Amino acid sequence: MQRNFVSKSIILASALLAVGYTNMSCKSSSKVSKNDISKAEYQAAITPTNAQQENIATVSMGGTSGEELKRIMAGYVPDLNENLGDIAMVDIYDEGLVVTMNKGNFFDVNSYIIKEEAKADLRKVAFSLNQMPNTFVVVGGHTDATGSYKHNKKLSRMRAVQVANYLKSSGVDEKRLLVEGYGKDIPRYTNNTMKGRDKNRRVDFVIVADNAVRESTINTMGSVR
16 A cells, blocks of 8 residues: 555656746736637536646546545635636546636737736635645646647746746745646637637646645555555
8 A cells, every 4th residue: 555655656746746847037808608609618618628637647546545535625626616716617527626717818929928917817826726735736838729839839838837936926835836838739719719819828727635635645544546
């Protein structure tokens, strides 16, 4: 049992953390509703992507410990909904949470500088994350479909880094922050319209329990997958 936990810790500390938070200095669309986007786009906006699911599955423990982690993570949802309900959707997936911002357009085209009007929303995210300190947070950066694949991958990562740095400046411990750049691979909206491209220039967040919570859970539950 202990060996299995250590392997999960190694995955969390190396595979997921190796996603690599690196300090780097280098009007928004309306809230998502079924009325202003297609049914398919709305469903996509509220469904965790395969990449987000994989981030969570990579560190899922399974067994009775996994069920306890699900319960612990689900316990954060009411406060997240209260704090972020007007700006984001919160979904439970397996042993983690996915926070999807309702507004895209955090960045101008071909820019990783956070727009001023987006910073108030990020401060709300930081406040919520500070209420759940025993977690890791993967900040996912995205682009629209304009530009080359290589350029968009780099740009999306720079966007994630900028947001991670802003969360750090808002009090979130940098050791909790991980970044990933998905480029244009995961559009939640059509790239055939300006409005869709605006919404695709976004960040989202995957939240999982940290190693201390995992160890405590194993010590309490006594079994893992």
